[in-house]
Structure formats: C-alpha cells, structure tokens
Amino acid sequence: MSTPQSRQPAPQTALTDPVRHPASAPAPVRTKRAFLLVLMTLFMPGSAQIVAGDRKLGRAALRVTLTVWVLVILALVLLVADRSLLINIITNPFASLLIVIFLIALAIGWAALFINTLRLIRPVLLAPGMRPIVGGALILAMVLSSGSLGYAAYLLNVGRNAIGSIFNANGPAIDPVDGRYNFLMMGGDAGADRTGRRPDSLSVLSVDAKTGQTAIISVPRNLQNAQFSEGSPMRKIYPDGYNCGDECLINALNTEVTNEHKDLYPGVADPGAQATLEAVSGTLGIKVQAYVLVDMDGFAKLIDAMGGIRIKAGGWVPISGDMVDEANGIHGMPLGWIPAGDQKLDGYHALWYGRSREFVDDYARIQRQQCVQQAMLKQLDPATLLSKFEDIANAGTKVVESNISSGQLGSFVDLAMKAKGRDVSRLTIGPPDFDASFSTVPDFDLIHQRVSQLLAAQSSPSAGAAGDVLREPSAGTGHLMAAGLTPAATPAKTTPPSSSDFTPTTTTPGGEPITEKMLNAFKSQGNEQAIRDLVSTNGQCAPL
Secondary structure: OHHHHHHOHHHHHHHOOOOOOHHHOOHHHHHHHHHHHHHHHHHOOOHHHHHHOOHHHHHHHHHHHHHHHHHHHHHHHHHHHOHHHHHHHHHOHHHHHHHHHHHHHHHHHHHHHHHHHHHHHOHHHOOOOOHHHHHHHHHHHHHHHHHHHHHHHHHHHHHHHHHHHHOEOOOOOOOOEOOEEEEEEEEEEOOOOOOOOEEEEEEEEEEEOOOOOEEEEEEOOOOEOEOOOOOOHHHHOOOOOEOOOOOOEHHHHHHHHHHHOHHHOOOOOOHHHHHHHHHHHHHHOOOOOEEEEEEHHHHHHHHHHHOOEEEEEOOOEEEOOOEEEOOOOEEOOOOEEEOOEEEEEOHHHHHHHHHOOOOOOHHHHHHHHHHHHHHHHHHOOHHHHHHOHHHHHHHHHHHEEEOOEHHHHHHHHHHHHHHOOOOEEEEEOOOOOOOOOOOOOOOHHHHHHHHHHHHHHHHOOOEOEOOEEEOOOOHHHHHHHHOOOOOOOOEEEOOOOOOOOOOOOOEOOOOOEOOHHHHHHHHHOOOHHHHHHHOOOOOOEEEO
C-alpha cells in the first residue's frame, strides 16, 4: 500500500511547475514567465519551446540556431582572414540567391516561433493590464529579429540585382599590371537623340594592388592625336594615332566608334568605351584593365542617395544659363552660384560643380571633377552605405556601366577599403602639370615619363606619407613641353595637390566680400573679365 502512496506527489509537483503549468502560479510569476519566454525566443530561438512547450520543435529550432551561430562565426573568421573571399561569396549571383532564400526561411521560422511562444504564454492567464504590454514586447522582439532578417534579405536582393545590372557576370578576370590596377572613369551624357556617349571627363584611377595607394590621372577631353595601345583594332583605322585634325578629340572617339567602327569589336558590349580605354592606355603608356562609365544625367541621383558630399571650394562656381554666344562661349545670366568655402553639395549642385567651365578653362573643371571623385570615395563609408544602401544601389543601376567582372568585386571592394583614408596623388595632362597648349601637340614620351614617375613614387616605401611628388612645371617649361622638348621633372618636397592648404577666395582684392549679387551685376554689365578675375581660383578644391 505504501508504494502507490509514494508515487502520488510527483504529478502534483509537475502541475505546480510555473513554467510548464502557469495556471496555478501567482499573477506576478505569470508575468515574469511571459517576459522570460519572449527573451528566450529572441536570444536563443527554440529554448522557450524546450522548457515550456513542444520539446521536439524546440530541439529542431535549437539545432538551426546553433548552425546559424556557427555560420556567423565562420563568416567573422573569414572577414578577418580573407575578406575578399567573403565579399565574393556574398556578391556571387548563385550564392547570394541561396543566402536570400536562407534568410527568408529563417525570418519565417523565427516569426513562427514567436507565434508559438505567444500560445505558450497564454495571455488569458495574465493580468488584464499586462496583456498589451507583453503583447507589445513580443511584437517588438519579432520585428527586431524576424523583421531584421527579412529586411536583410531584401537589401541583399537589391544589391544582387544592382550588381547584375552594372557589372559583367561573364567578364574576364583582371590581373594587376606592374603591381597596379588601372581603371578608366568616364563621365558623359547619353541623351535620346545621341548614339554613344561623349565623355566630359576622363580619369584613370591607378591603385596599388597591395596597399591601395591611389593616383588619379586626368586626361583632358580635348586631347588630340591620342595613341592607341598595342593590339587595338583602331590601329587599322588610325595607325599614327587619332589624328584627323581638330575634330579628332579623344572624347569624340566613343561616338565615332559606336556609330562607324563597332564591327571592329565583335562581342564587346560597348565598343566606344573599349576604344576610349585603349586610347587612354596608349596615351598614358600604361595598361588600363577596365572602365567604369558614369552617366552624368543620373550622377545627381547617386550623390543624393549618399546624402550629398562635403568639399572646400577655392572660388565661386556658376550654374550657367543658356548659351547666348557659342562662338565666344558666353552664357546668359547664371541660374545660381556655388560659393567659395566649405560646402555640402546635393546632387544637382555637385553635378554643376563638376561640369561648369564658364569664366575659367577646362583644366579648372578637371580639378573640380577630381575633387568630387575624391569626396565620393572618402565619404562613402560603411555607415553611409548601410543606412542608404537601397537608394545607392538603385541609383547605381541608372548611373554606372562597367566591364568589370562581378566575380572580382570582392577583391576590388577589399582594395577600396585599403585605399580609404590614404592621400591620393593627382596628375593632369594639362594645367597645372603641363602647359595649356600641351593637349593640342602632346609629347607622349613626356607623358609616359611623368606617369611612370608618379606611379614609381607611390610604390616607394615612403608612399602614403607626404613624400616626393613631381614639382609642377613653371610657365617657362610649359612652352618647352608644347614644343616637344623634355625638361627634367625634378622631385621636390611639396604639399600634395590634394592638400586643403589653400584659402578660398571670398573677397575682392580690395577686401569687399564677393556675393552672388556682385557677380550678377558684373554679368549684367557685360564685364566678363571682372568675373574671371574673381573666380579664377575655383579650380582649387579639397574633400572634407
């Protein structure tokens, strides 16, 4: 008789367990239990089911949870050990699709566990005043967890689509040449009435494959007699360079090849861009491996998506009105002005800042374009990228075209992260580094020499610090260059061209503040020279 009696307390103990059987527990205990189950589902999905519900479901959920933690730890190890491999996995079209599906499945599964946890809480047992509080806490936890996973899947899919639109999935692998990657950046317009783009800006970003040390080499759009690289199909048409006279400016090459010679580039997605790349390669004496073409009509959207850029402007820049005298390059009344000094520019004003050349020459504009590029690179930090990723990715599909293989994005993103924060060296095939007439009768041997010196200086052990840079040629040596003579380029300890050590011109020589009203008054009087004198320093610029 004693044996059955000894077994009776066991079920009584089980029924009074407040975690599995909260009905007999006091109200404060039920409330604590409810919050505990929510926290367990948030931080260790499946654990709430093991202690208070379906243990089989809980064990399955815990196995998934532990698997995810192992994958996260492996990703963190890979981030430290081989960051480019991790980025390549994430940007691979097939792998990224699998990750998107996996994230969606996790989000749905986690949401299902929260719904099951709500059933385990049994809200009817809670005090009436605590029911909405516990319910709100559960919804908040579900949004933070399951919602975040769903949003991450959405952003990854947005990025996946952007990569597919911008980059070449079947592009060849690019290897560094002489330890550097060289990318041609082209900015141009492609209107509905225009076949092919006529680039307004041509710049080569040369990046050291190990250190990320970067140089920007700008080629003026009016460069004549551009030389094509060895093996270029355009050598059949122009064996001595692009030398048909004043019409053969390097920025006209894209349109000409697109309209007349695309048959020379079978299987090439953009023959005009490829021909321009070959012309820049031959002109600079380096192998340019890939191009990135930025449609200026969409450029403003990309700047706006980034939240704008910050620059220090050396002089006032006009937002030009319509052309009224094309022969003399005279515009009507400016639509506005970008003042000298520290500025934050939205897309519209950044576009004008990089394009305006009224009252100054083309080389002041090139300097400003270089500055805008540097500002974008400097300010596109991880926080900006994450917080505005969707807008940036969507803007990118409208702005950017490239022949870079998507399979190498990991390596290049890793390289960009190395380059961030380093000083950027600059060289312009025109003022201030060459005479203004140099682009009409260029000395290509001299160009090759200057480019080689610039890149060699970057490869030296002291590169990255303020070290040897090429001294800007004087006005006298500029005439020698134009005549085809080669003065020695001497290294000198100077401030790099990207330095912000200049004082913006905000007053007249007499000390009167320069204002939009003053500049417009000179324009109304037809006193263009007075404006030129006051805005002559607007090529000076530095990113902030």
